[in-house]
Amino acid sequence: MGQATSGLTGSSSQILESFTKSECKELFNARCVLLFRPIELQTIASKLNITNIKEKNIITTSDLAYLCQLSNDKNEDNSSVSPQFKCVLNLLYNSFQVIGKFPFIQDYEIGKMNGLSIEELLVACIFHSGRYKKIFNKEFDYVKLLFISLALGDSEEEPTPITKPEYIENVIPPGELEPYSLELHDPFLDDDPINVRTRKIKWDTFKLIDNFDDVDVESLSINAHSLLELITLFLIINSIPKMNHDKMYDQLNEGIRERWQEFENNALFLLRYFKLNITNQNVKTETINFIEFKHTIDNLLPKFFNEGFTMLFKYGFLSSLISQRSRKNSTSNKENEEEEEAPPETTKSKKSISAKFVETRLVNLPSLSLIGTILTNLGSNINISNKNLVKLYAGSESGFSIRSLESKIFKWQAPTLLIVSGKRLKNKTITSNMRYQQFKSEYPQFFRSSENSLKDWQTENDKITYGVLIYQPWRNSNKRNFGDEQSIIFSIQPRVDVYKSTHNAILKGESVYFNNLGLGLGFGNNQPVNKNGVKKFLPGEVSLTIEANLEFAVFRHVSTSSAHAVSYFQKSTQEQIELTDFEDRFMITDLEVWGVGSTKELEEQRKQWQWEEKQAEARQSVNLRSLGEERAFLEMVGLVGNHNANGGSV
Structure with a gap:
């Protein structure tokens, strides 16, 4: 040869x-x-x-x-x-x-x-x-x-x-x-x-x-x-x-x-x-x-x-070949197979660390596959799947209240995935909705009123969905941001894009705030101002802001840096957008937060919740007879004793 x-x-x-x-x-x-x-x-x-x-x-x-x-x-x-x-x-x-x-x-x-x-x-x-x-x-x-x-x-x-x-x-x-x-x-x-x-x-x-x-x-x-x-x-x-x-x-x-x-x-x-x-x-x-x-x-x-x-x-x-007979008989034996497999699954479910994964409007198998794809390809060390997610908060179930959100997510001590979705704000809403007008007065305007803020690839009928992966546990941060450089903002709908955390020795990735004093949630912003009755947001060049009533949100992308601008997150790498200034302003229709963790983290969190539940029950069963003068006060307001069906008043 x-x-x-x-x-x-x-x-x-x-x-x-x-x-x-x-x-x-x-x-x-x-x-x-x-x-x-x-x-x-x-x-x-x-x-x-x-x-x-x-x-x-x-x-x-x-x-x-x-x-x-x-x-x-x-x-x-x-x-x-x-x-x-x-x-x-x-x-x-x-x-x-x-x-x-x-x-x-x-x-x-x-x-x-x-x-x-x-x-x-x-x-x-x-x-x-x-x-x-x-x-x-x-x-x-x-x-x-x-x-x-x-x-x-x-x-x-x-x-x-x-x-x-x-x-x-x-x-x-x-x-x-x-x-x-x-x-x-x-x-x-x-x-x-x-x-x-x-x-x-x-x-x-x-x-x-x-x-x-x-x-x-x-x-x-x-x-x-x-x-x-x-x-x-x-x-x-x-x-x-x-x-x-x-x-x-x-x-x-x-x-x-x-x-x-x-x-x-x-x-x-x-x-x-x-x-x-x-x-x-x-x-x-x-x-x-x-x-x-x-x-x-x-x-x-x-x-x-x-x-x-x-x-x-x-x-x-290339996978090992299973008996062809079992496949040929799979249809006829389907009921028998289900009967044989059911007991182990039932047993396992009783011992499971968390409730069985149930899909929601925002987090389901198709969207979860897309989110997992985005994060995996970004090099995230977290594998997102329906096996390691726990639903902590869903606005459609618990109500769109920042207090409700706080009560649901602050106990989670592992990374979380926040997904927020809504409809792009139309001109009619922008000009007539008084609650939005209040938010607009507190959120600095980027585009002039005479400008058309919508780009060619944005439409008034867009449904908009953003996600944020946060590694640090949530906490009230009315004075100082929290977070680290692993945080990621990503858009899902109507198009996928990613905004990775910027490495900065001074900012240290502290890009998240949870403000329960009337200024909501921010990702990529400086701490908002709340002083002498004046409220003002300080959005970063790449940032997602959710106002306190969980009703409106704004994603801002400013490609041209200014001397006083803050950049907690990197700009888009999409070729047609990376040099474009744009905003997505939308009315929130869904907001969910999911806990992400390993088996160990999920088990530890379950134990923590069980302990807190027992403590709450113990507090409720306090022997009121030992309260002395405090019991007299409780009787006066109709909370205990007196057998008063209509309660009392102060």
Whole structure:
């Protein structure tokens, strides 16, 4: 195989050998296959009902759907795959084919009619799972490869591979006869098997790897709707506990998949970070270019796609195979299985640390998956899920009162997640609502009255949702802020954005106040003024302010710093917004605070609440006969004794 040459470059010896395109591809594929464990290859073969991967040349979309748990059978018509998944399934199938051609990416256009081979699927898995780092010693641009694969593979037509061997054999890719030089660590020996030879190659030096086969990335784009469907799928996957193949399928297809539209709505909020002007109306015609794609990955979603694909592979077709009989009988035995599993769950619930997670209007599986995605990709050390959240306060249940809020959240000694949502204030409310006029007089105006404060991407009908992650316990802070540099403000609706805490040795991240003397809550503000009957807010450049009646809120983003301005939080990194001054003024419709903690923290908090409850009961059962003169006073006001049904008065 090939022809070896050698030469001296400086003081180092360079060993080169020439190969045809087919030989290069065969060696690279072999190198990728070597990165799989035998049990993983056996698992894939078992799920495809073959003894080894060499027996099946072409993977169909039905096979892929089954392997990725988007389907529970291998019907050729994908009848068990929901319509929502078919679009993203085609995108996955085509994009895997693009990566499977690596490093000869441009062969995709010719090779796509032949279908996705099992070796190409394995190559795609190597890149998406991060195992490619064992092949290359230097940095590899995975984001560019991902974009190229999604852009070239973006097609609404369902792949219809021609699987006739004679057709495949007659297709000669361009450049097949052109020799390619590969640098070797050590010379090939005549008796070297292919697994030894492929390890001797310095794949980093292959020019097509660096230049991605000269693909013109700047001319490519991804349809926004196709990317929306992929994001939706990954948000669904992120909402599912890491389980084996059978259970994860049940979660995907019997429960979560019925809520595709809810997840897609949240995916659209995330997509608007890629491109601000994307809406429900234009999402099918808008496109995302490489600059927009890479900017979003670098600044907002460094882990999102890699982890999504890893979940798809690791907990899909690389997971251990469970008995097929149990799956086939899953429908008929469903009632029996529920009866068998019910007692342990019931027992566990009795011993649970907190009440079972119940979704609310603001915190539900789709929104929780989005929030968790945002915080995880920001590097937060807190994993947000329905397993470690405790609802501390919900305005719709406890009333929109700052006293009620205080009584519910001040006992929690671990991080908290505050979510506030509402409707953008319309001109009619701004000019006629007296309570807002009072708040407006205390909150300094940024835009002149003659200016239109709404940007092109803001509308009067917007629903607005912001969140704040706070690590320190809440406390009254009428004189001094609290908090640390781990605090984060993030917007959810109508678009996702993040505002991380600014590192400042003087401010120290003390960006939060809870003022129960009539000035509400602030994040990113200086302490408000409350002196001599004068109340005044002092908002920071990037800040969220909630007034004391929990009725109005303002998020302010000022991009141009002034000499006296305060910056507790960093400005937006969204390319179209980072240099823009804007405000979101809204009337609050929902406000919730959730406690976040580990099992240990939740248990400690439960014990604390139990102790406080017992103390309260003990105080209520004080023997009033021992109160002496105080008892006489209580009798006088009708609180004890005298058997006065109508109470008393002072």
